[in-house]
Amino acid sequence: MATEKTDIVIIGGGIAGCIAAISLIDSYQVTLVDKLLEPTERIGESLAPASQRILKQLDLLEDLENQVGTLYQKNVGMQSYWGSDQVHLVDDLRNPDGFVKNLNRQAFESYLRKAVEARGVHCLWGSKLHSSSYENSHWQVQLRASDDPLHTQTISASFVIDASGRQSHFAKSLGIKRQVEDKLVACWVTLPNTKTNTMSTISASENGWWYSAVVPNDKRIVAFHTDADLIAKSELKSTASFLKLAQNTTAISEILKEHEHSIIFQGTVAANSTKLEQVAGQQWVALGDAAxxxxxxxxxxxxxxxxxxxxxxxxxxxxxxxxxxxxxxTEQINQIWQHYLKHKSIFYQAETRWKTAAFWERRQ
Known part of the structure; x- marks a missing residue:
């Protein structure tokens, strides 16, 4: 099979990969690769107000805002039970960039994919990285079809962007490891929402913290965050065990009780803080969660x-x-990482009710 030539190949068609492709297509020939034929449902829906500046710059904001109710809905604020049993309200009324957007994450990623295709990026959905080699100042990237391992193709690129998420497939294939700060995981469910109060909720508990948000199509996400070694895996595997974990967190158990029989258990995913030990190399960089x-x-x-x-x-x-x-x-990413670690520490240290509990002790 003939080798396809391109300036930049991006491994990973999530948010980082799509934004990179759209921003670069006016200056470079770009090929975008993702192992999934279509985006899947996943946790992670709060789009920070400052993100809207980037979407506007790339001419993506207007079409997005025309899809209020289906692709996103405005989040007027957060009810926080952090550091106290008393609720503290946090709103975005004074934020010059407007409100947080609570996304239908799957629909948002599909929206970005369509935009990528419309801008002329060559997209290879359903293809995954098999191997790579560097020769004659170019990367030879071998791909395999996700549904047919015998179907392969090679792309010759001047530059590679690894946007393959926490797995950082390209960097990992080069033998680069990740610096892991903690063992945080997120266990999550979805359920119908019928409450008129659509504010998000965050609530600390002895073994971790809870989060709830309303997303489009009258749906709610509820997630529990804890360290993977603190709770038995069997307790993070079903709706029944999820409800049991929530019973001592009043703000969350009240939300769950209302639609107890309509809860869909979605699973447990990594949510820890990690950094690739090398975020850039010879004609390649890692981007987004990959970095x-x-x-x-x-x-x-x-x-x-x-x-x-x-x-x-x-x-x-x-x-x-x-x-x-x-x-x-590399310097920029390192600065972001140091700034992030500092602020993460400040936030966790603001919760002092369970200082001797393992989850919180690790974060003091």
Missing amino acids: LSFDPLSSQGMFNAMASAMQLRVLLLEFGFTAELQKNY
Whole structure:
């Protein structure tokens, strides 16, 4: 099979990969690869208000805002039970960028994919990285069809962007490891929402913290965050065990009780803070969760992916595929990581009710 040539190949068609592709297509030939034929349902729906500046810059905001109610809904604020049994209300009324958007995450990723295709990016959905090699100043990237391992193709690219999420498939294939800060996981369910109060809720508990948000189509997400070694795996596997975990957290158990028989248990996913030990190399970089994965408490994962993609574009246009790009990009990512760790520590230390409980003691 003939080798396809491109300037930049992006491994991963999630938010980071799509934003990078859209931002770069006017200056480079871009190929975007993702192992999934279609995005799947996943947790992670709070789009920080500052993200809207990026969407506007890429001419994506107007079409998005026309889909209020189906693709997103405005989140007027957060009810916080953090550091106290008394509720504390946090709103975005004074935020110059407007409200948090609570996304239908699957629909939002589909929206970005359609935008990528419309802008002329060559998309290979249902293809995954098999191997890669560097020769004659180009990366030879071998792909396999997700549903047919015998179907392969090779892409020759001047530059590779690893946007494959926490798995960082490309970087991992080069032998690069991840620095892991903690063992946080998120166990989550979905259920109907009939409450008129659509504010999100965050509530700390002895073994972790809870989060609830209303998303489009009258649906609610509820998630419990804890360390993987603190609760038996059997307790994170069913609706019944999820309800049992929530029984001592009043704000959350009241939400769950209303639709107890309509709860759909979605599973448990990694939610820990991790950093790729090397985020850039010879004619490649890692982007979004592939470079840095954030604790959901920060609500910054999607924004960081988008902002880093835009900053990468600036560096590519200034330095091209050079060692200078590698140096500057690495410095920027390291600064973001140090800033993030500092703020994460401040947030967790604000909760002092269970200082001797393992989950909180680890974060003091």
